Amino acid sequence: MTQEHEYHVASFVAHGRPESSEVLSQEIIAIEGAEIHAVSEEGKIVFTIEANNQKLIAARLDEFKHHDELMSLSPIYHQFLTENEPN
Template identity: 50%
Template sequence: MTDNINTPTDEYHVASLVAYCMQDQIGEVTQAINAIEGAEIHATSVEGKIVLTLEGDSHKTIGKRMDQLRIHQGLINLSPVYHQVLDEGQ
């Protein structure tokens, strides 16, 4: 079995997620999301719900970016909704 962690791929991954954070930390959580490469916020609510997408070149990249968010103390829950993979080499 080979380890292809550093091997570039022709894949393009996009995942949509719903984050739920503490109402008094919406600003901090949105800043944390915006600081992640390939992250984009599409909607927020005053109740603390945030709809976002993550883009990357592999499942592993998406997972790492999700892990970066999960450790934020203001985040209560992070739920994946959709994940699409496109082969840009075709």
């Protein structure tokens, strides 16, 4: 018998004021499963969140999306894979 497991990864661009990049980066790093891939001088941060399901990604993002220093947050990509594992 096998059990199906999901793996999700979603990418986002956060845009804050340039002087807030460090604060926003620290907040993103604190999100479980998050990884920063690029930070621009203009205050844009490209990052991904990985989780076992889409609801976890949404819940983790909800913690961040109301940050005072954040001007906009855009989803870029979401992919999920399923894997069958023997019990």
